[in-house]
Amino acid sequence: MTRSVSRSAARSAAYAALAMLLALAPLAADAAVALLQPPRIIDGTRPMTVTLLVTGDAQTRRFTVPATLQVTASADLLAPIRVEARRAGHGPAVLRLADGETRTIRYTADWPVTLRGQVRLDVAGIDAAPVLVTLNRAPAEATAAAGEPSNRAGTAADTTAGATAGTTAGTTAGTQGGATAGAAAEAAGAAPTALASGPANGAPAPADLRDGQRLSFNEPMYFLVGAHNGANAKFQLSFKYRIFEGEDPTSRGVLNNLYFGYTQFSLWDLHGDSRPFRDTNYRPSLYYYLSDTGVRIGNVSRLSLATGFEHESNGRSGDESRSINTLFLKPTFYFGDQTDWHWRVAPKVYAYVGKSDNEDIPHYRGYMDLNIAYGKPDSWEFSATLRKGTRKGYGSIDAYLSYPLAHLVPGTAGYLMAGYFWGWGESLLDYNQKSPWQFRIGYALSR
Template structure:
């Protein structure tokens, strides 16, 4: 059945109520949630970005579940191209009963609405938190509409009870995590939607991509390109088999010395890899909100000959632990443990680099984020600190993407050429596509 875009439904307008029968006919085209009978309706492909966003949930009764708890809010993660994800809280448009009882085969449509942040532009992906519904793609048109009033719609007035509920959520004392539609007869344990939605694409970012410049004692420009590609797309999206989750990764890193004549590249490192990767292993508890896992083979070299040649081959395992709400302020800890398979051109590299890169980050998807990679060699105090501070560009200049970035490096081995040499510290600022 094809999914045709519906005209935008106005709040409390008779035409909006007329959408319900059509919603019921379209709902079968969308996958139901983990709790059978819950679906998110696709809005029109192009919507007016100057007006509040309206989303519709459809609940239906089956043989086992006929009672549903309908909360006041629906939480959605909105992600634009190369923009930090934004958490939206949509409020129930028309007050209604907290629990609905449906006869078998009966359906009910519930509408939620919220104002769109001005930083969101172009195509936006909407993922509802807590229900296993397909993500929604819409394109925002922010041009003034000649046939519509120039006066923006007034925000919905929240009932006192709803305001109190929102205050509880803000204070972290809400009775339960926001689960959009939960069958009363089933214990809902829905997982939060990850704030980083890049892993859903077959070709996606890998390590951070950036270009930053400093001015301290040479090698003052630094940039990195990095991506990963899922080699085989399996029939089952949630498959954890090796072949279905095999990735090719490639990272290229360069130090550029702008102080010398002709501005040469001091060193360029090439890092292809082949690895197994699960964006979400499903491991969760009171502390861990998400656990990712990568393990495989990696080659790193600088492509030079003679005394300046550097090359290593490693096997690695990298779990990534997320602590806290990924749509809000949270921690990320990613220890990358590796063993050297071959290091003939630099046999003492472990003295300076050790056997682990410890990545630590704290931040929020649509705000500041601090991250650092720490290394400790096996000898003396050899090691390094590579730290970054980033902030979404769209919050500074609406319509842009990526991040404003500041970086600081001190220690040994900023590149392979200098793995056993401590260069002067560097502070750099610039732009990042990903962080």
């Protein structure tokens, strides 16, 4: 009898404890976080201002407000720049929001001096839509005289929006695509949720920004001049075009990620009579390309993939005709934070499916181009492409060192570039000849 009563009491205690846990358990809910759109034209002589909008859902929530935000600022033909924005004014370290309540949090930083024109701002760690602004760096008096709006920062600290503003802000958050940042309920002593602001997670990568356009750079575009064995120049044009834009931007289907690429490379003899072109190579391609496969292995922070068909020829006839067709596979591995100093390794493996004008080209070029690079988007970058022929001693090194020109001449774009070549086959015409080493210097539109 006593044992039965004990069991009954134990069951009752267990049920009571379970009921208490269920009562204290947080309801599943999220809080929307959005990046508010500032004025269309920004006074570039004043600090950058980034404003987050946080909206509470369901019951009261607690949020840990980060002291700083990592913001990536990028402009046309300029490398993205990582900026640390600090929270403006004074406000609570933890926000407590009721269902539907909104709060704005403002951050400021100095504009990088190299930025000009239209600028895109992305905040790392939150899945909010980026904003576009146009910088006006004219003196404030001239801006006011012209009647242009400015982004004069208010002095108020974090403020709670009223009911009407909350509705408008909520609509703005939905329009801006503000995503969820996991919120913890204020029950059972749950720790407040921090808005993610890590340096790598969610940070837009430079290549992502470059690949975001339908028409974009493919391989480096440059013009370099050297003087070994006579004045000469080397230049390259290269772009890619996304043929079909599907309804789902995250689709990995073949048609939605099919690109046409075109690269044209020329060697120009500047010391000969009439300054003739030594050789010009034309390289159209059709290939499948994913800027980010989503694969993360070990220290790999991003993996891109390209595979398809490529033709390369020099457009000549007779004994000087050169032509090859290849099927290629090119994964690109990124190691480290892509907005800071990082490595890039891109082996391009190919199989020849046509080389009638130059059957022995694998002896000198081999079956792979290995590109290795180390650098920072808004600073120096060193890159080199290595080739090794199937026969001993044949191969080449094509190396480049580049630096953003805007750091030297504000208002410009592109890169100051130096290049070095050694080995066989700098162009298709001379695939089986060892070229004199060349050091050249010039300008690059992309690298």
